[in-house]
Amino acid sequence: MTTAALEVKGLRKTFGRLVALRGIDLSVAPGRVTAVVGPNAAGKSTLIKCVLGLVRPDAGRLTVLGQPVGRDPGYRHAVGYMPQTPRFPDNLTGREVLDLLADLRQDDADDDELLRRFHLDEQVLDKPVRTLSGGTRQKLNAVVALRHRSPLLVLDEPTASLDPMASGVLKDAIRAAAESGATVLLTSHVMAEVEELADDIVYLVEGSVRFHGTLDSLRLKTGEKKVERAIASLMREAA
Amino acid sequence: MSTAGRILAFGLQNQLRNRWIVGYGLLFALLTDALFRFGGSGPRVVVSLLNVVLLVIPLVSVVFGTLHLSNSREFIELLLAQPVSRGALYVGLYFGLALPLAAAFALGVAVPVLLHGGAGSAGLVTLLLSGCVLTFVFTSLAFVAGVHFDDRARGLGMALMVWFAATVLYDGLVLLLATLFADWPLEMPMLAASLLNPVDLARVLMLLSVDAAALMGYTGAVFEKFFGTGAGLALAGGALLTWTAVPFLLGLRGFARKDF
16 A cells, blocks of 8 residues: 555644534545635635644644654655745845745755746846735745645645736646646635646535545536536535 | 754845834934934933833834734745744744844944944943843744734734833833832832833843942832842843743744644
8 A cells, every 4th residue: 555645634623612624534645636625714724734734733643645744844845835825025036035945945946947937037036026926926936836846735726816828837837746746735716727637626614524536526426517516516515 | 054044044134135124223323323423422322322222122123023923924834834843933033033123223323332432431231232132022022922913913012012011101100109109118019020021120230230220210229229239230130131031932832832
């Protein structure tokens, strides 16, 4: 049996009286693109933040490629993270941000290809980050996440605020990473994007996993061809 | 270089290009220069600066600290998603802000003092040290508030309350107590009160070292009377160091346990 890229067992988290995750079990096989979808406040962010170690679970265990998620930050060498709304220190340049993160990770970085395809040339990278547009910052954010060829990529709404061309470049890069063996965990509200990128779907409602399987098994289960319709039918079922 | 060192280096790099930090240093430079030009001698300039230091440094440190932490929130999350321990990140973030703030103040005061030939003034070193220590204390308090409250307005509000309590409110209360209980032996309660307030400790330290303790403030006089100058300096200095360490450790603990 191969080690799961991400293994979640009995994960629970409450914030005060709000129960965000009520006992999640999940096993994500390596090399697959898994989309985490669900209505607002379903626990998607909390789940992702638990994987990143940003949120400490009340109960349960997480392992990334067999390494426990806990106080030892070492497992995060295997994780590349792309947050939804990037904000970088105002007075640094894009190049300095990339260098800082590479320096902190001490992992090999190989970014020239992606920088070139995003048209992030020296002229752009030498400007202070605060002068860059939201889309350009989002491109930088994608490069930060992808450039270290991490075996697990966690992408939060990756194509939000990207123009169609940059969005296409990013989707190609995500597929290419998956084909070379990386596991991708992404959230998205755009079902067409989920359909295009994902192999598997995890459907969360009120902190529980309602469905976890391939896109085809989702279509089979709901009798809908389009993922958007299939998810909508799951939502109706849950309601 | 260690992880904390790398984060610190990036913080310094970021802050040295921050116009507010540079402006803060220039403000002290202009003020010090002006005090010399308006006929002050070295020691008098130091004592005049003292009051500014006691009010302005805590205020700027708490406001800067809470705003910096909340503005960096998303970037802190990104850094925490890297193989970086929370302790190292906190240490790097803290010194990456406290050191530039302290340096802006120290250089802002020291350069004009040297230019005007006031380097030998009594209390100058204590003034610089107290200002730096107050920067560290109130940056720590700001980080405690910023770590505790996710909402920027509440964090800033809390930090401002602490500043208000330690400067304005405290002086008023001490004065009130001294008048109300004028017939009672108040030395010990006053001493205890001043140990609880880093701003007052800095003032006592300052006045003891220029040997003017009795001139200003009730608690300063009590310190001198009870401990003499040497022991008073040691006690006030020790208490101030405790004030530096405790909020820093509280903030560190909160940061290590926080859900982002």
